Amino acid sequence: xxxxxxxxxxxxxxxxxxxxxxxxxxxxxxxxxxxxxxxxxxxxxxxxxxxxxxxxxxxxxxxxxxxxxxxxxxxxxxxxxxxxxxxxxxxxxxxxxxxxxxxxxxxxxxxxxxxxxxxxxxxxxxxxxxxxxxxxxxxxxxxxxxxxxxxxxxxxxxxxxxxxxxxxxxxxxxxxxxxxxxxxxxxxxxxxxxxxxxxxxxxxxxxxxxxxxxxxxxxxxxxxxxxxxxxxxxxxxxxxxxxxxxxxxxxxxxxxxxxxxxxxxxxxxxxx
Amino acid sequence: xxxxxxxxxxxxxxxxxxxxxxxxxxxxxxxxxxxxxxxxxxxxxxxxxxxxxxxxxxxxxxxxxxxxxxxxxxxxxxxxxxxxxxxxxxxxxxxxxxxxxxxxxxxxxxxxxxxxxxxxxxxxxxxxxxxxxxxxxxxxxxxxxxxxxxxxxxxxxxxxxxxxxxxxxxxxxxxxxxxxxxxxxxxxxxxxxxxxxxxxxxxxxxxxxxxxxxxxxxxxxxxxxxxxxxxxxxxxxxxxxxxxxxxxxxxxxxxxxxxxxxxxxxxxxxxxxxxxxxxxxxxxxxxxxxxxxxxxxxxxxxxxxxxxxxxxxxxxxxxxxxxxxxxxxx
Numbered sequence: 001x002x003x004x005x006x007x008x009x010x011x012x013x014x015x016x017x018x019x020x021x022x023x024x025x026x027x028x029x030x031x032x033x034x035x036x037x038x039x040x041x042x043x044x045x046x047x048x049x050x051x052x053x054x055x056x057x058x059x060x061x062x063x064x065x066x067x068x069x070x071x072x073x074x075x076x077x078x079x080x081x082x083x084x085x086x087x088x089x090x091x092x093x094x095x096x097x098x099x100x101x102x103x104x105x106x107x108x109x110x111x112x113x114x115x116x117x118x119x120x121x122x123x124x125x126x127x128x129x130x131x132x133x134x135x136x137x138x139x140x141x142x143x144x145x146x147x148x149x150x151x152x153x154x155x156x157x158x159x160x161x162x163x164x165x166x167x168x169x170x171x172x173x174x175x176x177x178x179x180x181x182x183x184x185x186x187x188x189x190x191x192x193x194x195x196x197x198x199x200x201x202x203x204x205x206x207x208x209x210x211x212x213x214x215x216x217x218x219x220x221x222x223x224x225x226x227x228x229x230x231x232x233x234x235x236x237x238x239x240x241x242x243x244x245x246x247x248x249x250x251x252x253x254x255x256x257x258x259x260x261x262x263x264x265x266x267x268x269x270x271x272x
Numbered sequence: 273x274x275x276x277x278x279x280x281x282x283x284x285x286x287x288x289x290x291x292x293x294x295x296x297x298x299x300x301x302x303x304x305x306x307x308x309x310x311x312x313x314x315x316x317x318x319x320x321x322x323x324x325x326x327x328x329x330x331x332x333x334x335x336x337x338x339x340x341x342x343x344x345x346x347x348x349x350x351x352x353x354x355x356x357x358x359x360x361x362x363x364x365x366x367x368x369x370x371x372x373x374x375x376x377x378x379x380x381x382x383x384x385x386x387x388x389x390x391x392x393x394x395x396x397x398x399x400x401x402x403x404x405x406x407x408x409x410x411x412x413x414x415x416x417x418x419x420x421x422x423x424x425x426x427x428x429x430x431x432x433x434x435x436x437x438x439x440x441x442x443x444x445x446x447x448x449x450x451x452x453x454x455x456x457x458x459x460x461x462x463x464x465x466x467x468x469x470x471x472x473x474x475x476x477x478x479x480x481x482x483x484x485x486x487x488x489x490x491x492x493x494x495x496x497x498x499x500x501x502x503x504x505x506x507x508x509x510x511x512x513x514x515x516x517x518x519x520x521x522x523x524x525x526x527x528x529x530x531x532x533x534x535x536x537x538x539x540x541x542x543x544x545x546x547x548x549x550x551x552x553x554x555x556x557x558x559x560x561x562x563x564x565x566x567x568x569x570x571x572x573x574x575x576x577x578x579x580x581x582x583x584x585x586x587x588x589x590x591x592x593x594x595x596x597x598x599x600x601x602x
Contacts, residue, residue: 164358166354166356166358167358167360169323169345169352169354169358170352170354170358170359170360170420170423171360171371171375172323172345172346173321173322173323173345173346173348173350173351173352173424174371174372174375174423174424174426174427175346175347175349175372175375175376175427176346176371176372176375177346177375180375184371184375185360188362189360189361189362
């Protein structure tokens with residue numbers, strides 16, 4: 001006799017989950033791999049080994065990693081301000097954090113390009129120091145940071161909200177100064193949420209297309225990202241090559257995310 | 273160390289949390305700050321700790337004669353225990369207890385070995401031997417509170433301050449821990465100040481009870497004195513069950529349930545007694561309680577021993593004579 005469950009509907013919901021995942025995620029991805037699998041090993045190596053693909057991959061993963069790191073630090077700061085202090089306009093600021101989620105990425109890209117271009121507000125300023133922000137890898141990092149940091153804020157916010165001030169007061173009565181309280185008490189408690197936020201920002205950055213293509217300038221070998229390379233392959237009707245690049249990107253992303261999750265599991269596991 | 277509080281005021285915006293509080297806490301005593309919520313007791317405790325500051329220019333706090341008013345909490349050297357423990361949940365029990373020692377500046381910090389032996393000593397003291405490697409979420413409420421206590425004691429504080437230390441525990445554990453704390457205090461003899469809203473807790477545990485109400489101190493004294501000689505109707509009503517009798521135009525009068533004598537109606541003496549009718553009886557346990565109704569409509573709660581009740585052989589509706597020692601209001 002099957003064991004009765006208190007919460008009914010397990011069969012139904014699991015069935016729905018599997019069909020949903022299959023239709024929306026697994027089948028399209030499988031189609032991608034089937035397309036890519038039509039090519040031989042040597043063709044794979046030829047496509048992936050091309051200097052243009054390697055350069056694009058380096059830029060995509062490198063800039064995404066840098067942007068995720070910046071988003072994490074920036075996000076930590078913003079969350080801290082939003083959670084810890086009460087000031088006029090706090091709610092407005094809180095709502096503004098979500099804007100990158102809602103804004104069409106192309107709009108974000110065009111806006112960022114305008115202000116970071118050599119004759120834009122910030123671009124001109126940076127130009128005095130000889131820093132080129134738009135049409136450079138730095139521009140890619142800027143766009144990806146813009147896209148990524150709300151993920152960090154939104155993952156961190158509920159955890160920081162819950163921390164409460166008692167724990168800091170306890171540390172203070174025990175003689176810990178502010179810096180010690182931060183790195184020995186608060187930071188370790190936020191670390192799991194920080195890693196999650198980092199992972200989300202990183203994953204989002206790898207796949208980002210719309211905002212980057214405007215600010216990067218898309219120079220092959222210099223500022224071309226993988227998603228754009230895939231699109232340009234498609235435009236040249238090189239479907240198989242596009243599928244090979246996409247599949248490899250997918251595999252690498254999956255492995256990276258898996259690794260980060262594993263790391264996070266370790267962090268959590270230590271706690272229990 | 274004695275604590276001396278002189279003329280403390282505290283406002284939060286326009287709300288007055290403490291008004292002109294002065295209090296002496298003798299060295300080695302266990303003092304309870306007792307009062308309903310909003311009476312200012314926790315604010316006072318937090319000011320003694322340095323977690324809050326009194327209004328600008330108002331008041332002085334001294335530990336053993338030394339003015340500590342301007343010493344920040346980090347350097348004040350108080351042991352503070354929070355109602356909800358405030359343990360560091362990413363650290364083991366041992367790491368929690370050691371925290372205050374590991375954050376000392378290098379030149380004052382004990383060696384690893386010394387810290388370990390101090391932690392073990394404290395674990396023994398709070399009866400948590402063998403739990404050093406546990407995480408706070410693997411402990412019961414009572415165990416967590418003892419870890420919090422050990423952690424506070426690790427820094428050899430000048431005074432120990434406890435904010436509703438048993439507030440989050442269930443009744444049974446609460447009683448045990450209360451008794452244990454009393455014994456513990458007698459062993460280590462550290463000047464201790466604790467906040468509670470539970471009069472039974474304050475009376476059972478403390479050497480000195482400070483009753484607070486509306487930002488002021490209502491009465492200070494030994495538990496027995498405060499209980500037997502309340503200085504205001506508020507203290508009377510706040511400390512334990514009491515019957516309040518207020519007849520037209522007169523001052524209210526108070527009588528505690530155990531101060532009422534119940535006699536057979538046949539023994540009625542008009543000069544001292546009143547006739548009454550039993551309306552409710554409750555007699556599970558060694559103490560029986562009954563409610564009687566006076567002819568003028570007042571109900572009185574009465575406490576008797578089971579033996580007395582059995583001798584009287586009372587039933588609901590029976591007529592009895594009650595004799596009581598009535599107290600005035602102040």
